[in-house]
Amino acid sequence: MTNPAPFADALRRLAIRSGNVLDVEAGRLVGPRTLLAVDGRIEALAGLDDGVPDDALVIDLTGLTVLPGLIDTHSHLVGEVQTAGVPGTTTSAAEDAFLSVRNARATVEAGFTSVRDVGTFRAFVDVALRDAIRTGEVEGPRMQCAGAFITAPWGGGDVVGLAHDIRLPDDLRFGVVTSPAEVRERVRRLLIGGADLIKCIGTGAVLTRGGVPAAPELSEDELRAAVDEAASYGAFVAVHAHSNEGAQRAVRAGARSVEHGSMLTEAALRAIADAGTFLSVDIYDGEWALDHGVEERWPADTMRKLAETMETGEAAFRRAIELGVRITYGTDSGVYPHELVANGLDSFVRWGMTPVGAIRAATTEAAACMGWDDRVGTLAPGRFADLVAVQGDPLADVRTIESPVVVVKGGRIVVDRRAI
Numbered sequence: 001m002t003n004p005a006p007f008a009d010a011l012r013r014l015a016i017r018s019g020n021v022l023d024v025e026a027g028r029l030v031g032p033r034t035l036l037a038v039d040g041r042i043e044a045l046a047g048l049d050d051g052v053p054d055d056a057l058v059i060d061l062t063g064l065t066v067l068p069g070l071i072d073t074h075s076h077l078v079g080e081v082q083t084a085g086v087p088g089t090t091t092s093a094a095e096d097a098f099l100s101v102r103n104a105r106a107t108v109e110a111g112f113t114s115v116r117d118v119g120t121f122r123a124f125v126d127v128a129l130r131d132a133i134r135t136g137e138v139e140g141p142r143m144q145c146a147g148a149f150i151t152a153p154w155g156g157g158d159v160v161g162l163a164h165d166i167r168l169p170d171d172l173r174f175g176v177v178t179s180p181a182e183v184r185e186r187v188r189r190l191l192i193g194g195a196d197l198i199k200c201i202g203t204g205a206v207l208t209r210g211g212v213p214a215a216p217e218l219s220e221d222e223l224r225a226a227v228d229e230a231a232s233y234g235a236f237v238a239v240h241a242h243s244n245e246g247a248q249r250a251v252r253a254g255a256r257s258v259e260h261g262s263m264l265t266e267a268a269l270r271a272i273a274d275a276g277t278f279l280s281v282d283i284y285d286g287e288w289a290l291d292h293g294v295e296e297r298w299p300a301d302t303m304r305k306l307a308e309t310m311e312t313g314e315a316a317f318r319r320a321i322e323l324g325v326r327i328t329y330g331t332d333s334g335v336y337p338h339e340l341v342a343n344g345l346d347s348f349v350r351w352g353m354t355p356v357g358a359i360r361a362a363t364t365e366a367a368a369c370m371g372w373d374d375r376v377g378t379l380a381p382g383r384f385a386d387l388v389a390v391q392g393d394p395l396a397d398v399r400t401i402e403s404p405v406v407v408v409k410g411g412r413i414v415v416d417r418r419a420i
């Protein structure tokens with residue numbers, strides 16, 4: 001028999017005695033509880049004075065506030081997303097894989113026990129990472145992953161910026177498509193190859209060399225082909241779209257989520273709200289990049305696009321809240337260091353969301369967007385025993401979540417900073 005995987009879920013009975021528990025759905029602290037778990041799943045949320053089974057391992061988190069493990073609906077755990085060079089070409093496949101191990105650990109240690117990973121330049125490295133986490137060989141969050149980007153040639157998911165006569169290997173251009181038929185073929189290969197969802201690049205991207213965020217790239221027919229083909233495999237489609245036309249094509253095509261939405265105005269936001277499409281928003285990456293991009297030697301054109309989309313992004317976000325759009329917490333982490341993945345919660349609050357709204361965006365709403373509301377996002381029986389323990393009251397100050405004291409995933413302590 002081989003040795004058990006070091007980072008597998010805890011296959012035993014646990015009793016986690018906690019201080020205040022945050023009921024995310026109710027939006028309030030419900031007092032101390034004992035969370036009973038078996039085989040990595042929650043069995044019951046009992047009173048602190050209720051009995052604990054004799055065979056249970058007791059974890060004492062009294063004095064800390066406990067909330068469900070957090071979820072990022074827009075991560076990039078593989079490799080380095082943004083560099084002074086052309087992304088995708090500055091690291092080898094082996095380096096991408098090792099960097100992803102580091103990134104996955106940093107993410108879960110920051111309290112993010114699930115992520116929806118929305119694309120890698122080098123196809124399928126994310127699938128390998130997800131599988132290594134799933135079997136317990138690597139420490140990291142539960143992952144849904146996209147396998148690659150479905151993108152127009154020279155679009156936001158292509159590798160752009162090299163000299164015109166450089167030829168790239170196939171795995172760096174796996175998702176480049178030129179017709180609805182090609183979309184179907186690539187979507188099928190991605191999903192049969194192990195991807196969980198499909199990520200389409202619907203408009204230009206801020207970080208892609210020369211990309212124009214306002215410009216629609218994939219056609220509505222291509223997006224429709226992706227949604228239709230993915231549906232055959234029970235998979236959702238996330239569409240990167242900064243501007244109105246790209247977002248409205250995504251909504252009409254039946255996308256599960258629009259990503260970024262930084263330039264959206266009234267009609268597109270209403271369309272998103274009316275369709276019940278999720279809007280995955282990332283703010284802190286832009287704030288971090290405006291502070292650090294110049295010292296990181298990012299191109300001036302990228303810095304200009306960042307400033308412009310951050311400016312319009314705030315108004316779009318505030319209006320989306322007013323219209324009742326189902327906003328989920330995205331980060332684009334990889335653009336900034338993965339250990340800072342929780343810092344965007346405070347960005348959501350500064351741009352007008354309530355603290356509980358921001359926490360829901362990163363728990364219940366994120367789980368719903370992923371189709372994972374039966375397993376993560378709340379501390380309810382049957383869900384994974386994924387939780388974060390923080391000091392203080394996150395409803396009064398979401399920044400308490402930036403420094404989790406203890407993180408538990410699947411009933412196993414991932415990090416415990418109490419003794420340090």
Ligand SMILES: [Zn+2]
Nearest residue numbers: 074076118332
């Ligand atoms: Zn992204």
